[in-house]
Amino acid sequence: MASVTYPQTFETPATPTTLKLAKREQAMIGAHIIAALVALMFGIFMGPFQTFHRSPTFVQYFPTIPVFTFYYQAVTAHGVMNALFFTTFFIIGFCYFVVERSLQRPIKSTPMGWAAFASMALGLVFMLFVLLTMPQQSAVLYTFYPPMIAPALFYIGLVLLALGSWLASANIFLTYRDWKREHPNERVPLAVFAILVNFIVWCVATIGVALEIVFMLLPASLGILRVTDPQLARTLFWFFGHPLVYFWLLPAYVSWYTMLPRQAGGKLFSEPLARVAFIMFVVFSVPVGVHHQFSDPGISASSKGIQTLLTLIVSIPSFMTAFNVGAALENAARNRGAKTLFDWPFKQKWNDPVVAAQLSGMLLFIAGGFSGLINASAQLNATIHNTSWVPAHFHQTLGGGVTLTYIGILYWLLPAIRGRALFSKKAALAQVFTWLIGMTLFGLAMGEAGLQGVPRRALTSQAPYLTPAGAFWMDVTAVSGVILLISSILLYVNIIGTLFFSRQPMPAADVPIETVSGDRTSPLWFERWGIWLGILGILLLISYGPVIAEVLDFQEGWNILRFMPTSNAPMP
Amino acid sequence: MEINKLERYWLIAVGITLGAFTAATILAVTVFGIRLPAPVERIDPQRLEQTIFANPGVRKIADNRYEAVIVARSWAFDAGPEAGNPAVLRFPRGSQVTFYVTSKDVMHGFQIEKHTLNLELVPGQIARATANFNRPGTYHIICNHYCGAGHQVMYGVIIVE
Ligand code: HEM
Ligand SMILES: [Cu+2]
Ligand SMILES: [Cu+2]
Numbered sequence: 106m107a108s109v110t111y112p113q114t115f116e117t118p119a120t121p122t123t124l125k126l127a128k129r130e131q132a133m134i135g136a137h138i139i140a141a142l143v144a145l146m147f148g149i150f151m152g153p154f155q156t157f158h159r160s161p162t163f164v165q166y167f168p169t170i171p172v173f174t175f176y177y178q179a180v181t182a183h184g185v186m187n188a189l190f191f192t193t194f195f196i197i198g199f200c201y202f203v204v205e206r207s208l209q210r211p212i213k214s215t216p217m218g219w220a221a222f223a224s225m226a227l228g229l230v231f232m233l234f235v236l237l238t239m240p241q242q243s244a245v246l247y248t249f250y251p252p253m254i255a256p257a258l259f260y261i262g263l264v265l266l267a268l269g270s271w272l273a274s275a276n277i278f279l280t281y282r283d284w285k286r287e288h289p290n291e292r293v294p295l296a297v298f299a300i301l302v303n304f305i306v307w308c309v310a311t312i313g314v315a316l317e318i319v320f321m322l323l324p325a326s327l328g329i330l331r332v333t334d335p336q337l338a339r340t341l342f343w344f345f346g347h348p349l350v351y352f353w354l355l356p357a358y359v360s361w362y363t364m365l366p367r368q369a370g371g372k373l374f375s376e377p378l379a380r381v382a383f384i385m386f387v388v389f390s391v392p393v394g395v396h397h398q399f400s401d402p403g404i405s406a407s408s409k410g411i412q413t414l415l416t417l418i419v420s421i422p423s424f425m426t427a428f429n430v431g432a433a434l435e436n437a438a439r440n441r442g443a444k445t446l447f448d449w450p451f452k453q454k455w456n457d458p459v460v461a462a463q464l465s466g467m468l469l470f471i472a473g474g475f476s477g478l479i480n481a482s483a484q485l486n487a488t489i490h491n492t493s494w495v496p497a498h499f500h501q502t503l504g505g506g507v508t509l510t511y512i513g514i515l516y517w518l519l520p521a522i523r524g525r526a527l528f529s530k531k532a533a534l535a536q537v538f539t540w541l542i543g544m545t546l547f548g549l550a551m552g553e554a555g556l557q558g559v560p561r562r563a564l565t566s567q568a569p570y571l572t573p574a575g576a577f578w579m580d581v582t583a584v585s586g587v588i589l590l591i592s593s594i595l596l597y598v599n600i601i602g603t604l605f606f607s608r609q610p611m612p613a614a615d616v617p618i619e620t621v622s623g624d625r626t627s628p629l630w631f632e633r634w635g636i637w638l639g640i641l642g643i644l645l646l647i648s649y650g651p652v653i654a655e656v657l658d659f660q661e662g663w664n665i666l667r668f669m670p671t672s673n674a675p676m677p
Numbered sequence: 678m679e680i681n682k683l684e685r686y687w688l689i690a691v692g693i694t695l696g697a698f699t700a701a702t703i704l705a706v707t708v709f710g711i712r713l714p715a716p717v718e719r720i721d722p723q724r725l726e727q728t729i730f731a732n733p734g735v736r737k738i739a740d741n742r743y744e745a746v747i748v749a750r751s752w753a754f755d756a757g758p759e760a761g762n763p764a765v766l767r768f769p770r771g772s773q774v775t776f777y778v779t780s781k782d783v784m785h786g787f788q789i790e791k792h793t794l795n796l797e798l799v800p801g802q803i804a805r806a807t808a809n810f811n812r813p814g815t816y817h818i819i820c821n822h823y824c825g826a827g828h829q830v831m832y833g834v835i836i837v838e
Contacts, residue, residue, distance in 0.1 A: 177823065246823055252800055253783045253825070335784060336799045375681055399713055400797045402804040406713045413702055417695045424691045428684060483702065483713055487793040491786050491821035558790035560821035564829040569763075570790075570817040655716060 126522065130205055133218050135522045137198025138515070140226055141191050142600055147233060148186030149593045151179045156547070156586030160579045164566040176564040178240040184247030185236065188349075188503065190229050193266060195511055196356045197221075197273045200300045202518065203359060204277055206618045207294040213279035221272035228265030231258050246562065248342060249322065251333045257326040260318050267311050267318075274304040285632075292624055293632060295376055296363040302383045303355040305634065306348050309391050309641065313344030336403035337656050343394035344649065351390040353503055355383075357510035360463065361430045364514075364617040368460050369453060371437025374429045377627035382422035382429070387637045389419040392648035399486045408652045409483060415648060416481045423474065430467075458533035462513030465541040469505025472548060473498055491562075493578075494555025497548045505544045509537065512596065519603050521616050526609035528602025536595035543588035550585060554578035714796055717803040722781050730779055733757045735766055743774045749785040749798050752827035754818055764818075764833040768810050772837075775807045786822030789835065797822060810837040 126134070151173060157163045158176045173179035201212055212218055235243045235258040245255040281293065281301060293301070317338050324330035366373045373379065395412040398404055438449035454460040476498040479485050489495065520527050527533060559565060559575040566579070630636070720728045725748060734757030735745045745766060748755040756764040768774060778787050780798040787796040789808060796804040818833035 175826075177826065177828070180823075241826065244826075250784050334801065336802055339797075339799065375684060378681075378684060398797070400795050402714045402797065402799055402802040403716055403719075406715045409713050410702070414699055417698050417702075421688075421691055421695065425684075425688070428687045432683075478698075482698070484793070487795045490795045491788065491797075558788065558817070558819065560786070560788065560819050562823045562828075563821070568829040568832070570819055570832045572790075 125524075127211070129215055130202075130211065131522055133212075133215070133222070134198045134202050134518075136222055136226075137194050137201070138518065138522060140222070140229060141194035141198060144186045144190035144194060144229060146597065147236075148183050148188075148191055149596075150590075151183035151186075153586035153590035153593070155179050155183060156583045156589075159563075159565045160583035160586075161566045161571065161576045162580045163583045173240075175240040175244065177244040177246070177562075178236065180562055181244045181246050182236045185232060188247050188353075189263070190225075190232065190266065192353050192507075193270055194225065194229075196303070196352065197225075197270065199356055199511075199514060199518065200277060200303070200359075201273075203296045203300060203618065204280055207297050208280065208284045210280065210284060212276050213283065214276060217272055217276050221269040221276065223269070224265045224272065225269030228262040228269065230262075231265065232262030235259050235262065248346070250342065251322060251325065251335050251338045254322065254326050254333075257323060260323040260326055264315075264318055264323070267315055270311070271308065274308050277301070277304055290629070292627060292629065294363075295379055295624065296359050296618075298380055298632070299355055299359045299362065299383050301634070302387050303352060303359075305387055305638070306355070306390055307352045310345045310348035310352070313341045313394075314346075317341035317345075334656075336401065339398060339401065340395075340404070340652060340656050343397045344391075345394070346397060347394035348391045350499075350503070351386055353507045355386065357466070357507050358383075358426060360510055360514055361426070361467070365430065365460070365463055366433040366437065367617040368457070368463075369434055369437035370440055371433050371435075374432035374436070376624035378425060379429055380624075380627050380631050382425040384631065384637060385419070385422040388640050388644060389415060389422075391641060392644045393419055395648075395652055396481055396483075396486075399483050400490050403656055404652055405655055408648075408655065411651075412648055413481065413483055415644070420474075420478065420481075427471075434464075456534065458527070458530055458537055459513050459516045461534060462509045462516065462537045465537055466506045466509030466513065468541065469501045469509065469544055469548070470507075472545075473501030473506060476501060476548075476552065489555050491560055492555035493551040493559045493561050495561050497551035497555060500544055500551070501548045505541075505548070509540060512537070512540075515600075517616055519600065520607075520611040523603055523607070524611055525603060525607040526611050528599050528607045532595050532599050532602075536592050536599065539588055539592035539595065543585045543592055546585035547582060547589065550578045550581035554582070714804055714806060717777075717805045719801055720779065720803060722779070722800040725779070725781055729777060730781075734759060735768075735774075741769070741772045743768060743772055745774055745776045747776065747778045747787075747833075749778060749780045749787065749820065749831075750782050751785075751825050752820070752831035754787075754820070754831070754833040756833065760833075765836065766833065767836045767838060770813050770837050771809075771811055773807060773809050775805065778804045783824050784822050785820050785824045785831070788819045788821040790817045790819060792816065795821070810835070813837045 154170055154173060155176065157167070157170050158179065173182065205211055235256050239256055243255050243259050245253050245259065249255060249259070277300065281297065284293070321330070321333050321338055325333050362373060362379050393412050393416045395404060395409055396416045399409055434453060435449045438452040441452050443449040443452040453464055455464070476494070480489065480498060516527055516533055554575055557572060557574045557578065559571070559578065565571050565575065725731065729746055730748050733746045733748050733755050735743055738744050745756065747764070753762050754764045756766060760766055776794070778796060778798055779802065780800045782800065784800065785798040787798055787804065788794070792808060794806055794808045796806055798804055814837055816835045816837070818835060820828060820831035824831065
């Protein structure tokens with residue numbers, strides 16, 4: 106296959122030119138980003154409508170809310186589209202871009218890349234079809250716990266998504282292998298290092314959910330298997346479900362570590378320590394899924410204890426990131442004339458949507474980090490488990506930190522793909538700040554409601570047990586929903602405007618990408634991936650060995666497949 | 678590889694904080710005896726009549742001590758005919774109640790409002806937990822795990838007199 110040479114126009118910011126993507130690069134990355142935006146569109150607009158559904162006052166004045174009248178269908182579509190499809194498509198598209206640009210070579214195999222995309226896109230179509238046409242049966246939420254069983258198409262859509270993502274991972278690993286052969290004594294650029302970590306985590310994590318779907322849920326849905334084990338299924342799901350959050354987070358970290366310093370006008374504090382942080386993610390992000398199962402009856406307290414300790418360790422690389430990225434931002438502000446101890450946060454480029462989105466994301470992410478430490482503490486967990494506190498937490502982290510960073514990336518990546526400037530910088534800034542305000546309010550209101558005992562994923566406006574305080578906070582949530590609806594509309598105005606109506610060429614210096622590793626000090630054995638996988642394997646044995654043994658219940662003789670699947674129960 | 682002085686201090690501070698959290702957790706479990714749900718017994722959700730869940734309800738086992746056996750199903754907590762639907766359980770103030778709860782169909786949740794009792798009800802597993810009721814008042818038992826179209830109407834009531 107003929108290799109593509111990359112014009113490095115972005116290295117010469119003096120003369121404003123456009124970043125020219127090679128044709129096939131543009132097509133491949135563009136397809137992923139557009140698919141991501143289609144998925145996000147179905148997901149994101151559900152969000153505000155859910156807040157309206159949950160608010161007693163809103164429902165009193167608008168008894169029929171037009172879109173998705175079945176609340177649980179909306180929550181399912183929102184979770185599946187946002188958390189699974191949007192993220193996967195976006196991450197793969199973005200990571201292709203970073204890998205190709207940083208390593209200065211196309212990804213290993215274009216046909217394989219398109220096969221991966223086709224698989225995921227077909228998965229998206231199947232999933233949308235089943236979510237839209239079978240509201241009741243497909244409302245099993247993005248966690249799809251048995252014995253509630255969805256139509257087979259739901260699981261087939263997920264399998265196709267996973268298959269495609271594995272092909273994409275293989276493509277990235279092979280590209281790296283080729284590069285490494287040609288550059289045996291060089292350190293891979295930090296961005297690619299992080300992306301390799303991300304896909305290693307993803308490939309290990311998806312084994313859990315793949316086993317669950319292929320051997321339990323899909324056969325049950327097709328009527329081949331008459332029995333299922335909910336406790337085992339939950340354990341397999343969370344084996345995947347926790348590392349999943351790092352799969353979302355690491356691409357945002359790639360942007361914070363390797364692009365934001367340049368976008369903000371500073372430089373990263375320490376590259377070797379960034380590598381140490383990423384290695385810690387390989388080793389510690391997978392073996393901690395049981396902290397989502399503190400309230401499960403089938404897992405012993407000692408297993409839960411072990412995983413709590415590992416959970417605390419996995420916060421270390423995030424603390425390291427806070428320091429490293431914080432220092433880079435301070436450096437940027439000092440370059441711009443910040444003098445005193447505390448003026449540097451204000452001397453950032455708050456008027457540049459690319460930077461403002463990421464900074465706003467960080468603000469939300471800090472709040473999310475603290476609510477996360479509360480979740481991780483087993484005892485405190487009991488007061489907030491499955492309450493509205495939980496969506497408050499992950500809208501600060503995923504809906505705030507991660508999504509806003511992705512949006513910040515989108516604000517330069519979409520113009521780069523299209524070869525046109527962003528449609529409206531003003532609209533982009535308004536979008537970022539309405540999102541920040543809306544999510545802050547959403548987080549506060551849902552968090553407060555959770556402390557009042559309001560459950561998550563419930564049509565609270567119809568719940569007989571809703572207390573006046575709970576009702577009040579649900580109404581506040583609906584107000585944040587209005588703000589976020591405006592923000593979402595602005596986002597799509599800008600996306601459609603940039604794709605179809607923007608006429609200005611794309612300004613050059615807007616694409617930040619490191620092509621060489623500036624770091625000559627970090628040891629080369631950091632890239633001996635076998636070591637990290639070996640350590641991860643040992644940790645998994647220690648952390649998940651006992652859990653699986655308990656869940657399978659050896660005393661009773663491997664009798665794991667005993668329970669009838671029950672499908673979605675009818676309306677009362 | 679060289680680690681900058683400032684960053685080293687930061688890492689030490691992080692290490693100490695997390696060490697303290699770890700110590701607190703270990704103490705909580707070993708010394709203060711904070712209990713997380715742990716395996717009790719596996720049962721067949723299709724044959725609850727052969728288990729303690731054949732006759733759900735509240736039993737007094739000693740002074741101020743009760744046992745409550747409850748079956749969750751879409752969309753009610755069944756605590757026996759006396760408790761009714763939605764189930765209403767009454768306990769005198771200061772009582773200690775051990776709950777034995779299971780699900781006979783899909784997953785449900787068992788959360789007592791303004792309390793730390795919060796259980797996942799997994800079909801095939803018995804969830805057990807003990808709660809103290811010292812303050813008089815009315816508390817909802819809320820199903821906090823999505824269990825189908827009527828999820829939001831699934832609840833019970835605890836009255837502490
Ligand atoms: C427009 C802004 C958004 C609003 C107003 C919003 C609102 C909501 C609401 C009301 C719920 C249901 C909470 C419950 O009933 O417990 C929810 C759930 C959820 N949201 Fe969002 N959301 C928004 C954006 C996002 C984004 C951008 C993501 C991820 C990329 C996201 C991911 C999720 C997930 C994973 C759930 C959980 C679904 C489940 O529990 O099954 N949301 N959101
Ligand atoms: Cu229920
Ligand atoms: Cu429920």
